[in-house]
Structure formats: C-alpha cells, structure tokens
Amino acid sequence: METTGFTENQMTVREAVATLCAKFPNSYWQEHDQNEQDPKEFHAALAKDGWLGIALPEELGGSGLGISEATMMMQTIAESGAGMAGAQSIHANVYATQPLAKFGSREQREGTIPKIISGEWRTCFGVTEPDTGLDTLRLRTLARKSADGQSYSVTGQKIWITCAQVARKMMLLARTTSLEEVRKPSEGLSLFCIDLDRTSSSSYSPGLDMRKIKKMGGRAVDANEVFFDNYQIPADTLVGTENQGFKIILHGLNAERCLLAGEALGLGYAAVARAARYTCERVVFGRAIGANQGVAHPLADAYMRLEAAKHATYHAARLFDQSQSTTSTTNIRQDAVGVAANSAKYLAAEAAFAACERAVLTHGGMGTPPSTTSSGGCASAWCRGSRLCRRR
Template sequence: MDTSCFTQTQLDIHNSVNKICAQFTDQYWAEHDESGEYPHELHAALAKDGWIGIALPEALGGAGLGISEATVMLQTISQSGAGMAGAQSIHANVYATQPIAKFATEEQRQIMLAGLIKGDYRVCFGVTEPNTGLETLKLKTQAVKEGDNYFISGQKIWISSAQVATKMVLLARTTPIEEVRKPSEGLSLFFVDLDKNAPGLELKRIKKMGARAVDANEVFFDNFRVPIETRIGEEGKGFQIVLHGMNAERCLLAGEALGLGYAALGKASKYARERVVFSRPIGQNQGIQHPLASAYMHLEAAKLATYHAASLYDNLSQDKSITTHAVGLACNSAKYLAAEAAFTACERAVLAHGGMGYSQEYHVERYLRECFIPRIAPVSREMIMNYVAEKALKLPRSY
C-alpha cells in the first residue's frame, strides 16, 4: 500500500489490520467463495482486536476514529485478497451504526452498540425494497404503532449478512406517503432484534455472482413486533437520520473498491513479470504494460478523491467552510471513480493473465466478479451522474 496521502495513524491501522488479514490466504477466500460459507474467523479476529468499533465512540469501547480511518481499514481488508467478500463481512457494522452513534439516546447507545463493538453480535442494514429500488422515499414497508410496540409489514431485498446478523438497522414508513407534506417525511429508523424464530419474519437467501461468502437476502415482515424503544430519534425523521450513514457508506465502498483494484493489479503485475512467451516476460511488452499502468493511475486518482471525501465527511461538524452539499458531491464522486477504476483494473488483470485469467487458480476471475458490486450498489453509477449533473452543474433534474 502506497504511503502517500495517509497519516501515521492511518498507516498504523493499515499495518495492524494487514497482519490480521495475512492469516487468511487466497485459498481461504476461494474456498469460501465456492462454498458460500461466511468468513466468521475474519470477523472474530477483527473484533478481538477492537476493529469493529473503529469509528464508534471510545466511551462504548470503540476507537473513536473517523470514516477516513475506517476506509483505510476496509481498503486494507479488500486489498489483502479478501476482496469485497472480506470487506462486506463487517461493512454494515461500520457505516449502518453511524446514525445510532449520532442520534440515539445515551441509554440506547449503550444497549445497541457496546455488544456490537465487542463482536458479540452483528448488524445488517434494511433499506432497499424490490419495488422501489433507488426510490428510497417511496418505501412501502410499514411500521404501525400500537401501544408500546410497532408492527412491521413489508419486504426488504439485498440485505447482506442477514443470515448471521442478530440486529438490523431498519428504515420503515410510520406515516403513509399520501398523508405527509414531503416524501422525505414519515419514515422512521429502528434498531431491531433479528430473531429468526420470531413470528412474522422470514429470510430467503439470494444466489449471486460474486462475494458469495457473504449472504444476500430477501427479508419478509408480516406484523413483526418491535418495541417502541428500538426507534432511533423522532418518529418520521428516519430519512434525515439515515442520510448520516449513506455518505459514510460511499466512502467505505470506495475504499473497498480501491483495495480490490490494487489486489488485481498486484496479481497481474506478478504474472506479467513471471510469464515468459517468445523468450521474454510478457510484462516487457507495451501491450501488457500500458493497460496496467493506466489502470494504476486511475486507481491512484480515485484514491485521492476517496480520502478527500472521507476527510470532508469527518470534518463537517468542526469546519464551518465545509457544507453538506460539498460532502455529498465528494462522497458520491469518490464512490463512482473508485468503482470504475476497480472495474478497469480487474478486467485488465484477467486479460493480462490470458486464458489463465479465466481460471479460479489465479483468483483474478473472482475479483472481476466482485468488482461489479461497487458499480451497482448502494447507488448505481448512472444515478451518481444524475446527482452530480444536478448538484454540481445545476442541470435540470432528470429523474
């Protein structure tokens, strides 16, 4: 990992996390990708050394660091060869808890976050729905209040780690959309127990192309009961609260994409140095060199955009010159650039290997399958371009 643009603290994080990740070989990740088995051992090792709470308050046992440092951690995990699967195994535990750390009561934080930081349980994030997709403000999952409880009915989709998580950060509609003045009103955020045996809850695993070691799921709620004390913040203000975690997630995913891209380039460069054809290493040929060099430069540019965005996010509350508008633009731009740079690096890594790039033995085919994740989620590349066109260039809204 190039040391430029990182603080000493961030470099220390990289070195420490990298030592943990070194225990998990390429073969470990290939086998877990093949079997779909969750990487419990990585989560346990990271929790043991306190890394799950890297961006959570010290008072709860966290490290009290920023999203910049969390992004370094997730880039390091991905770049170690764990790829998106390794990073995604703790991804939601880092970003989905940010709204809780900021908006929950002190009592709620103690109950909800302390055990997570210690690794006693895991959390997943329940926002996306099958019929609303990117239209978050049109979510249909309902939470109906009755006495001291809410009863939730609806469906969520693409919920990572729901099979192993025992908690969910859930966004649901507490006021029907036709009864609110603005679509952003009437949504509430909950931190619920994901008891698989509780009535009104059903999970269905989705078979997917990449990062198969981390489960993705459809989650069905049918009058699923959650106590009122699981609600975070004021009723109806959940969308504004959850936004605090969305920009953080864009930074983290950008870091994961960077790690994947650098890992792919590392494999390709090694192969190009060692593979001899026509009595010379193929890496001596400009037809191999130039695509890889170009991919490297795009990753380096995306790296600068990513850590610039993370720095803006971390300093928003202290630096009055930083606006939420600037943070949103930077975080979305970084996620887009890192995802595209990772795709290019992974594709060229496969091509540099020739026919062997198609083989599981060299791992780059796994990276290529995984690199579509940051291009698609949590918001598509096209929607980011819509956002940037509107917010930065003042062009008419297209959606």
Template sequence: MSSPRQGWSCVWKAWRQSSVGSFKTLPYRQTRTLHAQTQEYLQSNQPDFTESQRTVRESIAKICSKYPDEYWLEKDNSKEFPTDLHADFARDGWLGICIPEKYGGAALGISEAAVMMQTVSECGGGMTAASSIHMNIFGLEPVVKFGTEEQKQRWLTPLVGGTERACFGVTEPNTGLDTLKLQSMATPDGDGNYILNGSKIWTSTAQIAQKILILVRTTPLNKVDKPSRGLSLFYTDLDRSKVQVTRIPKLGRAAVDSNVLFFENWKVNAADRIGKEGDGFKMIMHGMNAERILVAAEALGLGYAALRRASKYATERVVFERPIGQNQGIQHPLADSWVQLESARLMVYLAARMYDQGFETGEYANAAKYLASEAAFTACERAVLAHGGMGYAKEYHVERYLREAMLPRLAPVSKEMILNYIGERVLQLPKSY
C-alpha cells in the same frame, strides 16, 4: 501495534494533530524512490497518509496476512461467512473504529476507517472480506448521532465486541433506489409497540445477523406533505418467527449472503425506534456519505489486489522467450490502471478528510465512489486478460476479483444516479429524472 485497544492514546493524539487539524503529514521516508510498488503486498509507504492512517494500515495488514487468497477462494466456493476474520477484528477492537470510546470503540475518523477497509479488501478478500465487517463501520451512525444514551449502551457495546451482528434493511423490491417511495409500514398497536408489515431486498448478512437497522413508513406516503417525511428508523432484534429470510444466489461475494426479507405482523417495541417518529430518512442520510467513501476504499483495495496479481504474473509468465510484461499490449493497460487507481485514491481520501472535518461532502463522496468503482472494475478486467486463458481459472483468483468488482458499480448507488447528483448539485442543471 496490533489493536486499537493498545496505545490508542498515541494514535488519537496524532490523529487530532494531523487528520482533523492541519492535515500535516508527518515526515516519512522523504526520498526520491517510488513509494507505491504494485507488486509489494499491502505496502504502507504512502507519503500522504497521516501517522494514524499508517498505524491502521500496518496493524490491519498483520491481521489480513493470516487470510490469503486461498482462504477467500475456499469461502467463495463454500459460501461460508468468514466468522474467524470477524472474530479477529472484534477481539482486537477494530469493529468499533469510528464508535466513541465509552462504548468500546476507538473514536477515529472515516479517514482511518477507509484505510482499514481498503486494506481488508486489498489482502485478496475483496468485497467479501470488506462486507463481513462493513455494517459495523458506518451502519450505526444514526444511533451514534441520534440514539439515546440507553440505546447506545444497549446496542453499540455488543456490536463493537462482536457478540451481536447487524444487517441493514432499506431497499425494497418495488422501489429500488427510490427510497422515498418505500411501502413497508410500521403501525402503532396502542401498547407501546409497532406492527411491521412489508418486505426488503438485498439485505446483506441477514442469514447470520441478530439485529437489523430498518427504515419503514409510519405515515402513508399519501398523508405526508413531503415524501421525505413519515419514514421511521428502528434498530431491533431480527425476529425470525415473523421475518422470512431468503438467500439470493448471485454473481460474486458468495460468502456474504444477500437476502429478500418478508415480514408480517412483526411486533417491534417503540423503545427500538431511533429519534422521533417520521424523521428516519433524515437520520439515515447521515450515514450515506460515509458509506460511499468506505465502498470506494473497498473497491480501491480490490483493484490494487488485481493489479498486484497481474503485474506479478506478467513478470513471471514467459511466452515466445520473453516475459509477457515486456509487451506494451500487456504493460500499458496495467500501467494505465495504476494511474486510474491512484487518481481515485486521492479523491477517496480527500472526501474522507473533508467528512472528518465536518464538511458536507456529497459531491466528493459520490465522485470518489464513482471513480474508484470504475477504476477497480477496469483493473480487474485487465488482470483477467493479462492472465490469458488462466485468468478464467479460479486458482488464479482474478476471475473472482472481476465478479466482485461488479458490486461497487451497482451499490449502494449506481453511477447514473451519481452523475444525476453531480449534474444537479454541482453543475446546477435541471433534475433529469
């Protein structure tokens, strides 16, 4: 099976029976042998995966096999967006894995999407590969849940088909993670439009996107009874005659652009507002847990890719007449990283299954993102160290992995804010900030 447009009825049936219902895992290679050989490229013999998750893993692995590490090194050097990977995913229908079938999607769950994003990252593409399609998976969740039928037809179908790309504008230079203090304003002009003024930062793919999902204030902060009110959500054309897009030079993930947006007197039609005016923050929160789970899965993939390269190098590299992997100083850190990654993986897919069942998964989604990002960074760092001096060379790829492993530690939420959330919501401790 190569795409969700070929035989999804079978996958859908299996998913309904196993992922959303009883979560029974179908019998699969029930032997006493190891199921997760680290040196195997994109192995799919996970006994805890459902049939649909395995189908996704195997299908995505076939696509990703066309894009080896050398491809991603070239994209990193040239800072060129991987349009061919994006086109492959659009052609086979994978960009709509979580979007309803009537709009061209596959209507699968975050459990399947997480497998897809882990696999995309694990192929060696890391956060670059994942970020090139990331927005499609969770970004328009507010449209799916709160958009009108006309909006869904107008927006979801071209996104799934790959004819339009979208970016996401929430964070602002002066507010950072304090989303409720956003300063960008949208003011009605009396003719059925809003006039937007303000700025955004760390908006990915704005260099190549045609559309933007943007959160702005429609009521000033000093005129609302709660800070979470007065924010409105729009999905609209990225009008480059009114929006200045400036690329940010950065540490890693060079092929997928990050940008500062500055906009002045930008006219947006009221028909592009999602839901009621002032309810934007409530709507944007519906996609946050899904995003944390997917970022965690992407970090996992990067960690496994690093571990695969490190263990292979440690097997092949001979110093003092013995492979360096025979030395416990090399072997034990890599083994410890496998334990950390597998532990994080179990949390990631627990959070994904709970999300698909309709649970409020904030604590698990945040914990999964925390564990996966830390485990991935450690695995990437150890991969560089295991390579010795050659770990510093681009041709061995692990230095690129390490640079990209910083990203999930910082975004979309820092580990400190995750610990604040757990402290308040799970431990019921006083707010610390």
C-alpha cells in the same frame, strides 16, 4: 498504492490490519466461498483486536477514530485477498452504527454498540426494497404505531440484505407516514434499531421471514430477502425523531459510500499488482510480456485511474469526519458530504472494474479461475505450484 500524504493513524491502521489479514490466506476465502460458509473466524479476529469499533466513541468501547481510518481499514481488507467477502462480513458493523451512535438514546447506544464492537452481536442495514432499488425516498415498508404508543407493526419487504442470517440487529428504514400522506418523499421515514428474533436456528418470530438469495459469486456472505408481516417491534427501537429518518440515515449512507469506495480501491490495487507480477513472469518470444506497450500501458492507465479515485475517496472521508467533529471550525454541509461520497463511490467502482478487467486480460487464458478436482486441489498442472495459484 502511493501512500504519501496519509496520516500516521491511517498508516498504522493499514499496517496492523494487513498483518491480521495475512493470517487468512486466499485458500480460506476460496473455501468459504465454495461452501457458502460465513467467515466467522475473520469477524471474530477483527472484533478481538477492536477493529469493529474503529469509528465509534471511546466511551462505548470504540477507538474514537474516523471514517478516514475506517476507509483505510476496508481498503486493506479487500486488498489482502479477502475481497468483498471479507469486507461485507464486517462493514455494516462500522457504517450502520454511525446513525445509532449520533442519534440513538443513551439506552440504545450503551445497550447495543458495545456488543457490536465486541463481536457478540452483528448488524445489517435494512434499506433496499425490490421496487425501489436506489430510490430510497420511494420505499414503502410501513411501520404503524399502536394505539397505546408502545409498539410499531412493520409490514413490507427488504432485499439484498447482507449478513441478515447471522445478524442480531437490523438498522431498519421504514415509513411511519405513507408516501401518499407526505408533502415530499423525504418526509415520513423513520429509522429503527430492531431485533431479528429467531425462535430457532431455522425459524423466526411471527411476522418475520428471511429467504437466502442464491448467488453466482460472493457466497461466503449471505444476501437475503426479508419479509415483514405485522412484525411487532417496541416503540423504543425508534432512533431519533419519528419521520426524520431520511436525514438520520444519511450519516450511515455517506459513511457506507466512503467505505465501499475504499473496498473498490483495494480490489483494483490488488488486481493491478497481481497482473504486474505476471507480466514479469510470463515470457513469450524470448521476453516478458510486460515489455510490450500493449500490455503495460493499459495497466498503467488502470493504476492512474485508481490513484485519482483514491484522492476522491479520502477527500470524501475527510469531509465526513470534519462534518461530525465538534471541535472543527469549518462548517461542512451534509449535501457537500453527500456529493463527495457519491462521487468517490462511483469513481472508485469504475476504476476498480477497469483494473480487474485488464488484470484478467493480462493473464490471457490463465485469467479464468482454475478448475478443481473433487479433492479440492487444482487440476491444472500449470496452476499447481504457481505463485498466482489462489490455493497457495
């Protein structure tokens, strides 16, 4: 990646996080993916060095930096070889806490955020539902307030909730006024910071159930269906004002989109770099395959797409930070942040997909993962000892 134009803080983050990630080689991530094992050591290492609080207030134990620096952190993690497993193991702790830091009560902020920063607690984002997908305004999980106003009863279902098995807290978006009773769909939503109570390691409190989703890839981090059946939560878990949850959650969703765009960039740059190295090493008909335009040009095109998406991504992150700043003289509208963040996520994802696809094609028959023996070593004689081997 061309790094001209980044701030000193961003480059410091990139260097320091890359140094930490180097302690977790590709073999670590392959083993955790194959064994469906949470990368808790990686999460702990980032927490120990304070990275989980990169974009959270200093008075709560954070670094007081912005989503611009957090996006650089997530890009560096994905680019290191940790990929989406490394990113997903920690990114909700960065973006899901943004609404809590801005709109939460003093008790919520001081009682929750420092424990997330320290790594004692992990959090997850409870938004997506089976029948709504990206149509957040149509979600139907309902939180009914009790007659005495002391609690809410939550009924509904969430899906594709990452790290729910290891999370202590969930940022839950639910309806406090049903869809049929509101004037427009953006009304009637509320945000809660709730406990995912467990009576043991394998069972949950009454009214709460989780079912792990079996995945073909990305298995180092868990994905879940979460079921609520009159699950009781205290009234003081409400974040901000009741029925204003959609406006509040945008501070988390826009941050999420910036971070995910950075993660996509990391995947894309890593793929192009590996493919480019291989084109110099693979010799056919007496010369390296990278000397052929049919190989070199698609990779160059992929790199330029990543560079363009990079500018969109960090533009969105800057707008987000400026919109949150109390000292900025520029008034940044939230809808402008939303347009930039959505655009960045889409462009970066498209660029990363193209880069990864072309990297696989560049490797030809070696573009597929090598088969493994029962002992865990590579079965391919070519793969053993190669610098491209993911087990090195």
